[in-house]
Amino acid sequence: MPTSPLRLVEVTLREIELPLKERFVISSGWMENRRILLLELRDESGLTAWSECVCGDLPNYSPETVDTAWLALRRWLLPRILGREIEGPGVVKALLDDGVQGHPMAKAAIEMGMWGLAAEAAGVSLSRLVGGTRERVPTGISIGLQASRAELVAKARQAVDEGYRKVKLKISPEKDIEYVAAVREALGPRMPLAVDANAAYTLEASDHLARLDAFDLIMIEQPLAAGDLVRHARLQERLDTPLCLDESIVDPATCEDMLALGSGRIVNIKPGRVGGFRSARRIHDISRDAGVPVWCGGMLESGIGRAYNVALASMPNFELPGDLSPSARYWTRDIVTPEWTMSADGFVTVPRDRPGLGVEVDTERVEALTRRSETFAAAAPGIPS
Numbered sequence: 001m002p003t004s005p006l007r008l009v010e011v012t013l014r015e016i017e018l019p020l021k022e023r024f025v026i027s028s029g030w031m032e033n034r035r036i037l038l039l040e041l042r043d044e045s046g047l048t049a050w051s052e053c054v055c056g057d058l059p060n061y062s063p064e065t066v067d068t069a070w071l072a073l074r075r076w077l078l079p080r081i082l083g084r085e086i087e088g089p090g091v092v093k094a095l096l097d098d099g100v101q102g103h104p105m106a107k108a109a110i111e112m113g114m115w116g117l118a119a120e121a122a123g124v125s126l127s128r129l130v131g132g133t134r135e136r137v138p139t140g141i142s143i144g145l146q147a148s149r150a151e152l153v154a155k156a157r158q159a160v161d162e163g164y165r166k167v168k169l170k171i172s173p174e175k176d177i178e179y180v181a182a183v184r185e186a187l188g189p190r191m192p193l194a195v196d197a198n199a200a201y202t203l204e205a206s207d208h209l210a211r212l213d214a215f216d217l218i219m220i221e222q223p224l225a226a227g228d229l230v231r232h233a234r235l236q237e238r239l240d241t242p243l244c245l246d247e248s249i250v251d252p253a254t255c256e257d258m259l260a261l262g263s264g265r266i267v268n269i270k271p272g273r274v275g276g277f278r279s280a281r282r283i284h285d286i287s288r289d290a291g292v293p294v295w296c297g298g299m300l301e302s303g304i305g306r307a308y309n310v311a312l313a314s315m316p317n318f319e320l321p322g323d324l325s326p327s328a329r330y331w332t333r334d335i336v337t338p339e340w341t342m343s344a345d346g347f348v349t350v351p352r353d354r355p356g357l358g359v360e361v362d363t364e365r366v367e368a369l370t371r372r373s374e375t376f377a378a379a380a381p382g383i384p385s
């Protein structure tokens with residue numbers, strides 16, 4: 001869909017603190033009071049869009065954090081975008097990559113915000129702008145590591161009762177086989193079940209991981225380290241269960257490498273992790289052409305980040321349920337209206353007939369939750385170069 005040029009005149013960075021209903025534990029760390037970095041972008045015609053930088057507080061999932069992203073945005077990334085005439089959101093990633101290595105989540109926050117702004121400007125939904133076709137997207141839950149098998153089973157049962165179409169369990173070397181066995185036993189053979197190790201294993205654990213084949217899992221997500229594409233391929237040869245890569249897929253090239261090496265058979269796409277929608281859409285297309293299904297992962301986003309994930313997940317090759325839980329799973333109250341909800345049969349409706357993100361940001365609540373903010377303006381706003 002063609003869009004008209006954009007020129008950003010002002011961007012406000014804000015850090016808010018939003019307490020999760022319960023602590024979320026993964027093999028590499030945990031989150032409780034979610035520190036969330038939000039961007040509010042304004043273009044020369046006065047349109048605004050919000051976006052979310054999905055980094056966490058600590059560099060356990062990826063090297064980036066809220067603090068490194070703030071620094072990268074203010075020092076290197078915003079200065080090269082502010083005030084510049086930009087053809088469309090599709091060119092933003094290349095502008096941000098020129099001379100700046102890494103920082104994909106910081107880059108994605110700007111890039112996705114530009115998609116949001118472009119959707120506003122064109123008067124279409126983000127879903128339509130990115131080429132989404134689904135009216136509603138199937139939803140899965142990601143359940144953090146629990147203190148006991150009984151607690152995990154209770155959480156998994158509750159998720160099934162709520163209508164979730166996929167249950168993903170976090171695992172670690174201390175909490176894997178017995179935990180998965182207990183949940184498979186409780187949910188029966190038909191419930192789509194997956195596990196996510198967040199890179200907690202090494203290739204030496206191959207025999208141990210092969211025991212997971214007994215539970216008919218739809219995938220094992222990221223068992224080995226992010227850079228271990230060759231080792232994932234070795235492991236995949238040993239396992240019947242498909243491997244899915246999350247941390248490893250940082251751009252379209254790593255997705256191609258995964259396919260060439262046979263490092264996995266499913267891709268988790270998180271637009272923040274890959275530097276934004278342009279890369280996410282290319283990974284979607286590359287995977288589709290290879291017959292590899294993708295699904296949309298989550299980073300415990302607020303309702304703002306969720307709007308982007310839901311729009312992306314409405315694209316055709318997002319065949320598996322995404323980690324797109326409704327607002328109430330994470331927060332006592334979200335920062336958008338309406339909040340994101342899930343139907344009793346486990347779908348989130350894509351707001352295809354509302355322009356832009358499809359939700360309103362509760363700016364008063366955001367203000368009340370703000371811990372710091374900083375506004376950056378273009379040197380000569382609105383003056384054509």
Ligand code: OSB
Pocket residue numbers: 026061141142196198246297298299300301323324325
């Ligand atoms: O590995 O998918 C992951 C949350 C934080 C960091 C990494 C991951 C996750 C999740 C949460 O699994 C999914 C969600 O947002 O519901």
Ligand code: MG
Pocket residue numbers: 196198221222246247268297
């Ligand atoms: Mg994961």
